[in-house]
Each structure stands twice: as C-alpha cells, then as structure tokens.
Amino acid sequence: MDVHEVVILGSGPAGLTAAIYTARAGLKPVVVEGLKAGGQLMDTTDVENYPGFPDGVQGPELMELFKKQAERFGATFVSGDATKVDFASSPMRVWTEDGELQSKTVIVSSGASPLELGLPGEKEYAGKGVSYCATCDGFFFRDQEIVVVGGGDTAMEEALFLTRFGSRVTIVHRRDQFRASKIMAQRAIDHEKIEILWDSVVEQVIGDGTRVQSLRVKNVKTGDTFERPCGGFFVAIGHRPNTELFRDVLDMDDQAYLVAGHGAATKMPGVFIAGDVHDHTYRQAVTAAGAGCRAAIDCERWLEAQ
Numbered sequence: 001m002d003v004h005e006v007v008i009l010g011s012g013p014a015g016l017t018a019a020i021y022t023a024r025a026g027l028k029p030v031v032v033e034g035l036k037a038g039g040q041l042m043d044t045t046d047v048e049n050y051p052g053f054p055d056g057v058q059g060p061e062l063m064e065l066f067k068k069q070a071e072r073f074g075a076t077f078v079s080g081d082a083t084k085v086d087f088a089s090s091p092m093r094v095w096t097e098d099g100e101l102q103s104k105t106v107i108v109s110s111g112a113s114p115l116e117l118g119l120p121g122e123k124e125y126a127g128k129g130v131s132y133c134a135t136c137d138g139f140f141f142r143d144q145e146i147v148v149v150g151g152g153d154t155a156m157e158e159a160l161f162l163t164r165f166g167s168r169v170t171i172v173h174r175r176d177q178f179r180a181s182k183i184m185a186q187r188a189i190d191h192e193k194i195e196i197l198w199d200s201v202v203e204q205v206i207g208d209g210t211r212v213q214s215l216r217v218k219n220v221k222t223g224d225t226f227e228r229p230c231g232g233f234f235v236a237i238g239h240r241p242n243t244e245l246f247r248d249v250l251d252m253d254d255q256a257y258l259v260a261g262h263g264a265a266t267k268m269p270g271v272f273i274a275g276d277v278h279d280h281t282y283r284q285a286v287t288a289a290g291a292g293c294r295a296a297i298d299c300e301r302w303l304e305a306q
C-alpha cells in the first residue's frame with residue numbers, strides 16, 4: 001500500500017488551502033473531501049468578504065476554484081468522510097468508505113456546522129434571509145428588520161453587531177433571562193436599537209418563495225402567537241465542531257473544538273489542525289484558508305525535519 005506524505009481531512013477553505021500549499025511543495029496530498037465537499041460555503045450564495053473578488057463570488061463557485069487550484073498542482077481527492085483514524089501507528093492510518101489510506105502526516109480540517117433550529121421554512125430560506133453568521137451576512141440587511149435567536153454571548157455579539165445595519169434588531173429568547181455573561185447581556189438590553197422578546201420562540205419562517213418576509217413567534221408563557229416582520233433572521237445558537245472521530249485521540253476543549261499545541265501542531269506528532277474545527281472565534285473563510293496555509297507549512301517543516 002502507498003504511504004502518502006500527507007492526507008487532508010476536509011475540503012472546506014482550510015483543507016483546500018492546505019492542499020494547494022502541500023501540493024506546490026511536492027507532497028502530493030490526498031484530500032478526503034467529507035460528505036459535504038466544499039464545506040460550509042456550499043450553503044451560501046453571495047460571499048462579499050473574500051479578498052480578490054471585488055464584485056463578490058458565490059460560495060460554491062469559490063470552492064470550485066479552490067479545488068481547481070489544488071488539482072492543478074497534483075492534489076487528489078477521495079469522496080466521503082473519514083470513518084476511523086489511527087494516529088498512533090506509523091505510518092498513520094485513515095479509513096474511508098473506499099478503504100484505507102496510510103500517511104506520514106495528517107491535516108485535520110473537518111470544520112464545524114452551525115446548529116439549526118429545525119423550523120418549518122428554515123432550510124427553504126437559508127441564504128434567502130435566514131443566516132447563521134452575522135459577520136458574513138449582516139451587510140445584506142441594511143435598514144431591514146432583523147431578528148436574532150439565541151441567548152449566549154455569541155448571540156449578544158451578533159445582535160450588537162447587527163445594529164449597524166438593521167432598522168431594528170429583535171432578540172427572541174425562550175427564557176426570561178440570557179445565558180450570556182452579564183456585561184454582554186446588559187449591553188444588548190441597553191441598546192436603543194435592540195428589542196427583546198422574552199419567553200418567546202420562533203415557530204416558523206414565512207416567505208414569499210424567494211425571501212423571508214416574517215416569522216411566526218409564540219410567547220411560551222401566554223401561548224399567544226403573532227407574526228413579526230423580518231428581512232434577516234439570524235440563528236445564533238452555536239456551532240458543533242466535526243470532531244467526533246477524534247475523541248480520545250486529539251486534545252479538545254470543553255466544547256469539543258480541537259486544541260493546537262505549537263502553531264498548527266497537535267500532541268500527536270505529524271498531525272496538524274486548521275480552520276473552524278479549532279477556531280471558534282473568527283469562523284471566516286479567509287481565516288480558515290490562512291490556517292490551512294499555516295498547517296501546510298508546519299507539516300512540510302515537520303516532514304523535512306524527520
């Protein structure tokens with residue numbers, strides 16, 4: 001069986017950037033694409049903040065370009081998820097539905113998934129008014145009614161950020177107090193553009209077939225339901241890192257994000273991490289791509305040193 005120089009797990013911006021760099025370094029990377037080839041940007045339409053595209057670019061088109069660039073330098077691709085790993089063996093072993101891969105190094109860039117509410121209309125209007133990222137999409141909702149669901153620090157941050165754009169920002173929260181830190185919660189409560197609907201849940205996303213128009217909201221204490229006009233609906237209830245496979249293998253924090261040691265290295269020699277699987281602060285395509293570059297360079301240097 002061939003022993004590869006590097007196997008990359010995931011084909012989002014982090015994994016494909018790592019593939020471009022390691023391919024150009026002559027390491028012939030094999031990318032295990034994952035069930036969601038292209039990663040999170042496959043779920044979005046306009047990306048306006050990725051440098052180099054002054055007129056914006058569609059998420060799937062951007063990821064196609066990343067892949068083409070990696071292929072040009074000799075990266076190869078295996079479809080589907082990695083289903084099992086053994087990082088303690090030498091060479092390391094990665095299993096996919098197609099069989100086993102052996103490699104001297106592995107770059108883990110398996111990303112994260114935003115948590116969804118699972119509401120009627122939520123999927124249908126994702127990217128058409130329903131968003132999971134204020135930094136990414138806030139700009140699209142200038143002077144519109146914006147609604148945020150969530151009660152943690154991230155939801156407060158997102159709501160405060162969205163006041164720059166929305167005519168009004170409404171936070172819908174199922175309880176009568178936020179889980180967020182006191183200081184963040186108070187900032188949101190005190191903000192003149194933010195209104196809070198306590199004890200309330202969104203039950204349905206309503207649109208005209210092309211865009212979100214309103215939300216059906218229910219007060220859980222009184223049982224009253226009403227329709228709230230809404231142009232942008234931000235679901236800010238958290239993310240789940242795709243790290244199940246690495247439980248008891250790599251170090252994780254209390255939210256199951258992978259933890260790096262020096263640079264992109266992990267505690268397992270020859271295993272490097274990049275992107276949203278590790279970064280729960282920035283969560284942007286450009287930061288994930290930057291992390292992919294960093295992991296690739298760390299990986300090249302590690303191989304050279306062996």
Ligand SMILES: Cc1cc2nc3c(=O)[nH]c(=O)nc-3n(C[C@H](O)[C@H](O)[C@H](O)COP(=O)(O)OP(=O)(O)OC[C@H]3O[C@@H](n4cnc5c(N)ncnc54)[C@H](O)[C@@H]3O)c2cc1C
Nearest residue numbers: 010011012013014034036039040082110111275276283285
């Ligand atoms: C709807 C939406 C819109 C967004 N819009 C923007 C935007 O406009 N601008 C911006 O900068 N950012 C945006 N983001 C954020 C951006 O998409 C992420 O920060 C970025 O994609 C993270 O890249 P990543 O490579 O780390 O992970 P991901 O993009 O999450 O990719 C992870 C990859 O790993 C794969 N994978 C998972 N498990 C396994 C496994 N077991 N084996 C192999 N592969 C696996 C997945 O299938 C996927 O291919 C948006 C995110 C969402 C959800």
